[in-house]
Amino acid sequence: MKKRSINKFKKRSSKASLIIKVTLLLVASLVICVTAYGVYLTKQVEHAANSAHEVLEGREVSKLREEKVEPVHDNVSILFVGVDDSDNRGQGSDHSRSDALILATLNNKTHTIKMLSIPRDSYVYIPKVGYKDKITHAHAMGGTLTTIETVEQLFDIPIDYYVRMNFNAFIDVVDALGGVEAEVPYALHELDEFDKFTINLQPGLQHLNGSEALALARTRKQDSDIERGKRQQEILSAIIKKVASVGSITKYDDVIKALGDNMKTDMTFTEMKSFLSYLSKGAPRIDALTLEGTDDMSTGIYYYQLNQDSVEETKEIFKNHLGRNEESSSLTSSGSSNTGTDSAASDENSVVE
Numbered sequence: 001m002k003k004r005s006i007n008k009f010k011k012r013s014s015k016a017s018l019i020i021k022v023t024l025l026l027v028a029s030l031v032i033c034v035t036a037y038g039v040y041l042t043k044q045v046e047h048a049a050n051s052a053h054e055v056l057e058g059r060e061v062s063k064l065r066e067e068k069v070e071p072v073h074d075n076v077s078i079l080f081v082g083v084d085d086s087d088n089r090g091q092g093s094d095h096s097r098s099d100a101l102i103l104a105t106l107n108n109k110t111h112t113i114k115m116l117s118i119p120r121d122s123y124v125y126i127p128k129v130g131y132k133d134k135i136t137h138a139h140a141m142g143g144t145l146t147t148i149e150t151v152e153q154l155f156d157i158p159i160d161y162y163v164r165m166n167f168n169a170f171i172d173v174v175d176a177l178g179g180v181e182a183e184v185p186y187a188l189h190e191l192d193e194f195d196k197f198t199i200n201l202q203p204g205l206q207h208l209n210g211s212e213a214l215a216l217a218r219t220r221k222q223d224s225d226i227e228r229g230k231r232q233q234e235i236l237s238a239i240i241k242k243v244a245s246v247g248s249i250t251k252y253d254d255v256i257k258a259l260g261d262n263m264k265t266d267m268t269f270t271e272m273k274s275f276l277s278y279l280s281k282g283a284p285r286i287d288a289l290t291l292e293g294t295d296d297m298s299t300g301i302y303y304y305q306l307n308q309d310s311v312e313e314t315k316e317i318f319k320n321h322l323g324r325n326e327e328s329s330s331l332t333s334s335g336s337s338n339t340g341t342d343s344a345a346s347d348e349n350s351v352v353e
Helices: 002-052 137-155 167-176 210-218 225-244 246-260 269-274 276-280 308-322 326-331 339-349
Strands: 076-083 098-107 112-117 123-126 131-134 161-166 180-184 188-190 199-201 204-208 263-265 285-289 293-296 303-306
Touching: 002 263, 002 269, 076 137, 076 308, 098 137, 098 210, 098 225, 098 308, 112 225, 112 308, 123 137, 123 303, 131 137, 137 161, 137 308, 161 167, 167 210, 167 246, 180 210, 180 225, 188 210, 199 210, 204 210, 210 225, 225 285, 303 308
Parallel strands: 076 161, 112 285
Antiparallel strands: 076 098, 098 112, 123 131, 161 263, 180 204, 188 199, 293 303
16 A cells, blocks of 8 residues: 555655646746847847938037937937839939928936927928928938928927938838838828829728828828828827837837838937837827917918917927927026926926826
8 A cells, every 4th residue: 555655655756746847847948039039129229220320510519509419318319211212203302302201309217208399391491401391301402411401490409310211111010010000080082102092091090001091191281290290100009109119019120120121310329229118107298289370372382381479389398308498498597406307397397298
């Protein structure tokens, strides 16, 4: 009887030991797979980042900065430049007009983003040529550098980084994320990226694929450039929130591939990684800004004449959000210890819905 009990105990112990070993093996395999995927993903990101990185000649740092910013610690600005450099339009990326310009400032302390879509027909001073013209022409006049200098001139703030994307990147990123949700304001029958009328959307909140999102972002036939800008901000906000969601982690690989050949930026791989700190705390609050102005056909050419008060107000919002006014405020506050609090309050009060 004792031998049977011992043998039975040994069998149970052996079976339990086998289960533990198999479990440990599975866990170890899972850890190895996750680690391997992480390494693979990092290598993919690094490769895509290196492919996308470019240095604009004569501009290692903005002329409005004393030294280069550190995204982990500093408030920064990013200019998103959307260009149509497709073959069927016969334009190279350096000579095409900018189809979309979105300026965003990121504040580390408040975990917020101020975002402005600059109307493409805005009549502004372009430093490179020394006269006023549509801001969309700045890119055709001198590429990304001229566009950056024009935006800096307009708002008197440094542009720390830029991201230039073509339509292929936009479409592929949205598709890689599984689409985005956006409000369609009216029935839409619009051109796709191949200039074919294949996009048909109904009013209301819609789940859009890449081609549909691009058509919604570009159309302005039934309203105005201002409303177009608002839609662009909404779609970009939807993309940011989707990227920040946990469920999108497994889709990063496809997003990275989408960006590899269709994006240029002056961010290094290290700087790109540091921006993840914004998303690690969850999706930031995004406040949309609008530039007011009036339609002008007095010359026979359409321009959007910016309201100067609106420009000045927007300029102050960006400066407050970047903390550019804190130094001058401290000089006039007689050593007040509430400077930081006042600055934060000023930032909150400057939110434009």
